[in-house]
Every structure is written in C-alpha cells, then in structure tokens.
Amino acid sequence: MPSEIFNDQFDVIVIGAGINGAGIARDAAMRGLKVLLLDKGDIGSGTSSWSTRLIHGGLRYLEYGELGLVRESLRERECLMKIAPHLVRPLRILVPMYKHGQRGVWKIRAGMIAYDVLSLGKSLPHHRMLTVSETLQQAPGLNRKDLLGAAVYFDAQVEYAERLVLENALSAVEHGATVITYARVDKFQIQDGKVCGVEFTRLQSPPSNVQRLNSGVQDEMSRGEEGGLAPALTPTPQGSSPIIREGSDVEHHSASAPIVINAAGPWIDQVLGANGQDSSRRIGGTKGSHLIVAPFGGAPENTIYVEAETDRRPFFIIPWNGNYLIGTTDIRYDADPDHVRIEAEEIEYLLRETNRVIPNAQLTRAQILYTYSGVRPLPFVTEKDEQSITRKHFIRASQHLDNLFSIVGGKLTTYRSLAEETVDLIFKRLGRSKPACTTIQAALPGAVARRRAAGLCELPEATSHRLARIYGTRSSEVAQLISDDPSLNKVFDQETGAIAAEVVFAFKHELAQTLSDCLLRRTMVGLNSTCGLKAVDAAASIAQKHLGWSASRVAQETGAYRMEISGRFRR
Ligand SMILES: Cc1cc2nc3c(=O)[nH]c(=O)nc-3n(C[C@H](O)[C@H](O)[C@H](O)COP(=O)(O)OP(=O)(O)OC[C@H]3O[C@@H](n4cnc5c(N)ncnc54)[C@H](O)[C@@H]3O)c2cc1C
Incomplete structure (x- = not known):
C-alpha cells in the first residue's frame, strides 16, 4: 500500500x-x-532541454498555413522577452538564398512580409533583403556558388531553456x-x-542537512540517512533524465x-x-537531434537558417553558449523516449549540410563536442510527412x-x-469562477526588480555578467552567499567562470537534488565544451565542504554524473 x-x-x-x-x-x-x-x-x-532553444513565431509554419499558430507564437515571443529578459533575448537570423533552392527569392520575401505583418506592434525590427555582396559582408564564410542574396529577420533565443x-x-x-x-x-x-x-x-531521502526551498512535503521526505539519490537512478542512453530503478x-x-x-x-x-x-x-513523436561544435573556419556571427540540399528542410547553425548548435532533424519516433539517441545518419546529414553551406568549416565527427536528441510530443497522425505535422x-x-x-x-x-x-x-x-490570469505581465523570479541589499559584496565584472545572464536579478542572492562566506567566491570551472556559491545556491535555493541537476540545469556548467566533466570533482568538493556531503556521496554523485554524460559523446 x-x-x-x-x-x-x-x-x-x-x-x-x-x-x-x-x-x-x-x-x-x-x-x-x-x-x-x-x-x-x-x-x-x-x-x-533538447530543443533548438528558439522562442520564435515559426517562419516555417507559414508554409503550412498555420497563421493562427504563428500569430500566437509571435505574441508569446514578445511576452517572454518582457517577463524573462535575462533568459530570452533577440536573435538575428540570416536566411541565405541559392539558385536551386526549393524556396525561391519571392517565396522567401513573401514569407518575410507575412511574418512582419503578423508581428505588427512587436518590438523586434522588421526583415531586410540583402544583396549578394551585403550577404557576404555579414557572413563571409557562406558558400558563394549560386548565392542570390539573403533575408535577415529577428526572432528570440532562450540560451538556457x-x-x-x-x-x-x-x-x-x-x-x-x-x-x-x-x-x-x-x-x-x-x-x-x-x-x-x-x-x-x-x-x-535526499540528505537531511539540505534545506529545502519548499517547507512542505519535500522537507518531510528529506528526513533520513545521508546518501543522495544516485544509487537508484539509471542513466538513460543519451544521458537525459535518469530512470528510477525499483529497489530498497x-x-x-x-x-x-x-x-x-x-x-x-x-x-x-x-x-x-x-x-x-x-x-x-x-x-506521434518525431525525433530531432543537434550537434554542438566549437567555433570553426567560416563560422557565422549570426544565426544561419538555410535549406538542406538532401531533403530541402531548413536547418539552423546557431552561435550558442560560446559554441555552435547545429540542427535539427525530424524523424518519426515510436520507441521509448527515454532511449532516444542520435543516429550515425543524422550526424552525417548535419555535418554534410553545414560543410556545404560553409565550405571552410570542414567539420568531421572529431570536432563534435557532444550531441543531444529529443522527441517532439506531437499529436499522433498517420501518413503525414514529419514537417507538416502541426x-x-x-x-x-x-x-x-x-x-x-x-x-x-x-x-x-x-x-x-x-x-x-x-x-x-x-x-x-x-465549478469555481476563475481569477484573472496574470502571467502575461508577471515577471519570472529572475526578472523581478530587487533592491540591492546593503553590504553586498562587489564581484568581478566577468562574474557579475555571468550571474546576471543565468540568474537575472536573483544573482543578488548568490552574491549574498558570498558576502556571508567569501570563500564561495572561488571559480570552480575555468571555461564558464562558475563560482562555488552557485553550487550551494542550486541545492539550497533552486531545488537541485543531484550533482547532475546542479551542473546541467542550474549552473549550466554541464553545457560547456566538456559537458562539465572538468568541473565535476570541484563541484562535488564544494558540496562536501559547504553542504556536508559524505565521501561516499561524493563518489556516488561524481560516478553517476560521469556515466550520465558518457551518453552525450556519441559521435
Ligand atoms: C529537437 C527539438 C527541437 C525543438 N525546438 C524548439 C524550439 O526551438 N522552440 C520551441 O518553442 N519549441 C521547440 N521544441 C518543442 C519543445 O521543446 C517541446 O514542445 C516542449 O519542450 C515540450 O515540453 P513538455 O513540458 O510538454 O514536455 P517535457 O519537457 O518532455 O516534459 C515532460 C516531463 O514529464 C516527465 N515525466 C514523464 N513521465 C512521467 C511520469 N510517469 N511521472 C512523472 N513525470 C513524468 C518527464 O521526466 C519530463 O520532465 C523542440 C523540440 C524538439 C524535440
């Protein structure tokens, strides 16, 4: 029972x-x-966690006549830029046009005009059409053969969805x-x-000494032996949400x-x-996969949205988190979403298409830092091509x-x-009358204006910048931890500049339960070039020192993290 x-x-x-x-x-x-x-x-x-990370109207949906969806999405894009400006930012996108493209110049232009019309009253600039030389000035690495110019438009990006x-x-x-x-x-x-x-x-039972944000049920469940959550979790093949195993x-x-x-x-x-x-x-899910690669020869400054030669699907090359996010694919997927993973053909497809659009890229599997895949939870339909599913x-x-x-x-x-x-x-x-919904204007916690507390420590500019980008106005709470204990100012990941206070903050104030929660979905260190592997021991030591983790919990959590991450390096 x-x-x-x-x-x-x-x-x-x-x-x-x-x-x-x-x-x-x-x-x-x-x-x-x-x-x-x-x-x-x-x-x-x-x-x-596995999306292309765009907050967008969905230019492509215009092709399928989904005007209502585009209008709703554009309205929501505007709303999210207001209620979460630290997380959702404007993104400039370049759409190169080629002679043999399925979508001709006039079709792209008509799409851009429709997008602008549906965006009326919104804050982002309207589109512009570029000549060949203007296009190459803005993206010198683009393949010049048969280039007809480009369209430039704006959408938004949520770097850390x-x-x-x-x-x-x-x-x-x-x-x-x-x-x-x-x-x-x-x-x-x-x-x-x-x-x-x-x-x-x-x-x-997560460890009893971890103070929970919610003083209700989580606290009641928190009483018990220190030991962490790792033993009963089995990482999934691609290293997403681990599966709970039955056991003691x-x-x-x-x-x-x-x-x-x-x-x-x-x-x-x-x-x-x-x-x-x-x-x-x-x-009726479809799988989409992405590659993450370091900056490469000819890498664009702006996002490129371009038609693939193989199947005429548009795909993105996006400057993201200091690297590049390339994707996505769209393939029917009927298996267990816990076991979704990128296939060799998807890797070949994304590398080949990127190398075609940016010839100096010359990307090979060796340059892939990591990959991720997800299943779009689309409505089940029979006999429709994947792209056209609403x-x-x-x-x-x-x-x-x-x-x-x-x-x-x-x-x-x-x-x-x-x-x-x-x-x-x-x-x-x-059967109750509904109070008005206020989420259209109610700022998310990191965008709520806060008064700066007296005595709050001054942080180096790079740290302040990083904290604001991740925690928004809540970065003052991270700074408060440092004011209380200056040793928490120490950087534990050189690549991102993440500091010890963030680990403590994740567990004490952001509902993290495992090292994986902390690195992948709180501090975002797990999205760096090595998926946080160079920082995992340092993060666990911080938890040991400041949150009272035992040596055995440190060993469990670091081992579980490494195993979880190993699924992302499939090339
Ligand atoms: C490749 C790809 C690219 C995409 N790109 C974009 C994009 O650029 N922009 C955009 O707007 N959208 C994009 N999407 C769509 C978007 O990501 C998804 O529609 C959205 O994230 C779905 O959110 P969700 O909350 O419904 O599902 P999920 O995020 O999957 O959440 C479902 C949750 O349910 C939990 N769960 C499952 N079973 C149980 C259970 N038995 N008990 C308790 N919990 C359970 C899971 O652990 C999971 O956390 C993309 C999707 C994919 C796959």
Missing part, C-alpha cells in the same frame, strides 16, 4: 515538470489553486505549489469513473486531487497506459476517466498561453 503522506487535498496534480507542466503549475498556483507538481526526473530534464522551466517551477513554489522531483507517477486513483489522485514512486531505496506514495493534468510530454501515452485501461495513441497544442480529455487531461503538442514558445488555457479549464471543471 502506498503511504498517503499528504493530509491536504490538492486542487490539481500536474504530472511532468517540463515547460508545460511547470508553466501550468505556476499559473494555477498564482490563481490560488493548491498544486502538486511531480516529475520522474529533475525539473526540465525532458524534451524541454532549462532555466526557463526552472524559474516557472520556482515561481510556482513561491505561490504555494509543492514540487517533488524524482517522483514517477505509476497509476491513477479512481472513484466513480473519475480520477481522484495518483500513486507515485519516489527515490528515498524507493518509496511509494499517493496524493489526491479532483483534477489531474498529464503534461508528461512524449511520455503522455505511457502515463495514460499505466492503469492498463487506455491504450489509445495521442503522441506544432499547435491540444488539451485532450481522457476517454476513460473524467477530470484527467493530457497536454499534446506545443512548443517552448507557447507554454504560457497553453498554461492559461489549461488553468481556465481547471477552474471550469472545479
């Missing part, structure tokens, strides 16, 4: 702390609902939500044909709520199938259980409007 550890009844349980689940939890908590958010891994460790998800979860907690990570939902509880709660498996170090729990939202991304059908009643298919979102009611809804499709870009729609629906189902 699972233990019912919650005395309180929740209004809504959200399964999955990706961008959609975290966004729904935030909006629901801000409107006064009692929310429980559960994830089988860390916050943002699913698909939301992981932190966009995190800040939504943190804001949800600030508004009273309970967030539990490494908590896998196994089953629905049912009464009179209605869902009334969930049963879930959680890894046992897991606990079974249940929680009640009259409404359950299944926001498990590409795992939605797995979650729905858990009770053995529902085998219908909602997700990127719209749908809130699907279960055919078997009342008050159970699944979030299908969507994009990082439109998570806020999806959350608003979902929370409106929750109020309707609860």
Whole structure:
C-alpha cells in the first residue's frame, strides 16, 4: 500500500515538470489553486532541454498555413522577452538564398512580409533583403556558388531553456505549489469513473542537512540517512533524465486531487497506459537531434537558417553558449523516449549540410563536442510527412476517466498561453469562477526588480555578467552567499567562470537534488565544451565542504554524473 503522506487535498496534480507542466503549475498556483507538481526526473530534464532553444513565431509554419499558430507564437515571443529578459533575448537570423533552392527569392520575401505583418506592434525590427555582396559582408564564410542574396529577420533565443522551466517551477513554489522531483507517477486513483489522485514512486531521502526551498512535503521526505539519490537512478542512453530503478531505496506514495493534468510530454501515452485501461495513441513523436561544435573556419556571427540540399528542410547553425548548435532533424519516433539517441545518419546529414553551406568549416565527427536528441510530443497522425505535422497544442480529455487531461503538442514558445488555457479549464471543471490570469505581465523570479541589499559584496565584472545572464536579478542572492562566506567566491570551472556559491545556491535555493541537476540545469556548467566533466570533482568538493556531503556521496554523485554524460559523446 502506498503511504498517503499528504493530509491536504490538492486542487490539481500536474504530472511532468517540463515547460508545460511547470508553466501550468505556476499559473494555477498564482490563481490560488493548491498544486502538486511531480516529475520522474529533475525539473526540465525532458524534451524541454533538447530543443533548438528558439522562442520564435515559426517562419516555417507559414508554409503550412498555420497563421493562427504563428500569430500566437509571435505574441508569446514578445511576452517572454518582457517577463524573462535575462533568459530570452533577440536573435538575428540570416536566411541565405541559392539558385536551386526549393524556396525561391519571392517565396522567401513573401514569407518575410507575412511574418512582419503578423508581428505588427512587436518590438523586434522588421526583415531586410540583402544583396549578394551585403550577404557576404555579414557572413563571409557562406558558400558563394549560386548565392542570390539573403533575408535577415529577428526572432528570440532562450540560451538556457532549462532555466526557463526552472524559474516557472520556482515561481510556482513561491505561490504555494509543492514540487517533488524524482517522483514517477505509476497509476491513477479512481472513484466513480473519475480520477481522484495518483500513486507515485519516489527515490528515498535526499540528505537531511539540505534545506529545502519548499517547507512542505519535500522537507518531510528529506528526513533520513545521508546518501543522495544516485544509487537508484539509471542513466538513460543519451544521458537525459535518469530512470528510477525499483529497489530498497524507493518509496511509494499517493496524493489526491479532483483534477489531474498529464503534461508528461512524449511520455503522455505511457502515463495514460499505466492503469492498463487506455491504450489509445495521442503522441506521434518525431525525433530531432543537434550537434554542438566549437567555433570553426567560416563560422557565422549570426544565426544561419538555410535549406538542406538532401531533403530541402531548413536547418539552423546557431552561435550558442560560446559554441555552435547545429540542427535539427525530424524523424518519426515510436520507441521509448527515454532511449532516444542520435543516429550515425543524422550526424552525417548535419555535418554534410553545414560543410556545404560553409565550405571552410570542414567539420568531421572529431570536432563534435557532444550531441543531444529529443522527441517532439506531437499529436499522433498517420501518413503525414514529419514537417507538416502541426506544432499547435491540444488539451485532450481522457476517454476513460473524467477530470484527467493530457497536454499534446506545443512548443517552448507557447507554454504560457497553453498554461492559461489549461488553468481556465481547471477552474471550469472545479465549478469555481476563475481569477484573472496574470502571467502575461508577471515577471519570472529572475526578472523581478530587487533592491540591492546593503553590504553586498562587489564581484568581478566577468562574474557579475555571468550571474546576471543565468540568474537575472536573483544573482543578488548568490552574491549574498558570498558576502556571508567569501570563500564561495572561488571559480570552480575555468571555461564558464562558475563560482562555488552557485553550487550551494542550486541545492539550497533552486531545488537541485543531484550533482547532475546542479551542473546541467542550474549552473549550466554541464553545457560547456566538456559537458562539465572538468568541473565535476570541484563541484562535488564544494558540496562536501559547504553542504556536508559524505565521501561516499561524493563518489556516488561524481560516478553517476560521469556515466550520465558518457551518453552525450556519441559521435
Ligand atoms: C529537437 C527539438 C527541437 C525543438 N525546438 C524548439 C524550439 O526551438 N522552440 C520551441 O518553442 N519549441 C521547440 N521544441 C518543442 C519543445 O521543446 C517541446 O514542445 C516542449 O519542450 C515540450 O515540453 P513538455 O513540458 O510538454 O514536455 P517535457 O519537457 O518532455 O516534459 C515532460 C516531463 O514529464 C516527465 N515525466 C514523464 N513521465 C512521467 C511520469 N510517469 N511521472 C512523472 N513525470 C513524468 C518527464 O521526466 C519530463 O520532465 C523542440 C523540440 C524538439 C524535440
């Protein structure tokens, strides 16, 4: 029997702390609902970490006549640049045009004009058409053969999508939500044909000396022997959200709520199938992969968005995090999303196409720093080519259980409007009048204006710059830790300049439970050129010294991190 550890009844349980689940939890908590958010891994460790990281209207969707989606996305792009300016920034994109391209100059120009019209009233500049010489001035490394010019337009980039998800979860907690990570939902509880709660498996007891942000359930679960979470976690092949293994170090729990939202991304059908009643298919995922390479010969200053010769799909070459992000692919994927990984053909395709567009690049597998792949949680359709499957979102009611809804499709870009729609629906189902949604103007935690506390230490410019880029206005909280203990000022990763205080901050104030959470989705050190491998021991020593980790926990966590990361170096 699972233990019912919650005395309180929740209004809504959200399964999955990706961008959609975290966004729904935030909006629901801000409107006064009692929310429980559960994830089988860390916050943002699913698909939301594996995207192209664009906050965009979706120029390509115009080809499929998705005007409504483009308009909504452009509105949300504007909103996210306002509520999270430290994370979502304008991105200048160059679209080179070639003689034999499937999309001719006039088609591209018409697309640009339509995009501008749909962006009316927005803050980003309109497009410009460039001649061949202007194009080459701006991107001298481009292949000149048959070049006809280029279009330049603006969208936005969320360099650290992981932190966009995190800040939504943190804001949800600030508004009273309970967030539990490494908590896998196994089953629905049912009464009179209605869902009334969930049963879930959680890894046992994080260390008792780690102070939790949320003083509710996480604290209750935090009592217990020091040992960390690593032993019961098995890394997935590509090193994404690790899988919970059954064993002595897991606990079974249940929680009640009259409404359950299944926001498990590409795992939605797995979650729905858990009770053995529902085998219908909602997700028809497609896999997309990216390569990360260091700056190379002819590497562009601006993002390049260009048609691939092989299949005429446009792909991106994006300056990102000091390196280049190249992608993506779009391939039907029916297997377990936990086992998604890049295939040799995808690597060949992305290298070949990049080398064609930028001849001096001469990229080979040896230059790949790491790769990542994800599954787009798209609606299931038969016989459609992958590119034409809609990127719209749908809130699907279960055919078997009342008050159970699944979030299908969507994009990082439109998570806020999806959350608003979902929370409106929750109020309707609860039979309560809905308070106004305020997320369109409510700044995320790192964008909330804060007064500088007296006595706060002065940080070197490079450190201040780094902290502002990652934590926004919350960097003053990191600085406070240094004011309290100046030894936390020490840089533990030379490449990124990350400092010891950030490790402490991740565990004490940002719901991190494992070293992997800390490096990959809090400090972002795990996205550097070596996936943080050069910094892993130093980060663990900081946790040992300042958070009281035992030697055995240090060994477990560093070993688990190395194993998790090994999946990303597949070339
Ligand atoms: C290659 C690629 C490129 C993309 N590029 C862009 C882009 O540039 N811009 C854009 O706007 N969008 C982009 N997207 C789309 C976007 O990333 C996704 O639509 C979005 O991240 C989905 O978020 P989600 O919260 O629904 O799912 P996820 O982020 O996958 O979250 C689902 C969560 O559910 C959890 N979960 C699963 N099963 C359980 C369970 N049993 N119990 C508890 N928790 C569970 C998982 O651990 C996971 O954290 C891209 C997607 C891909 C794959």
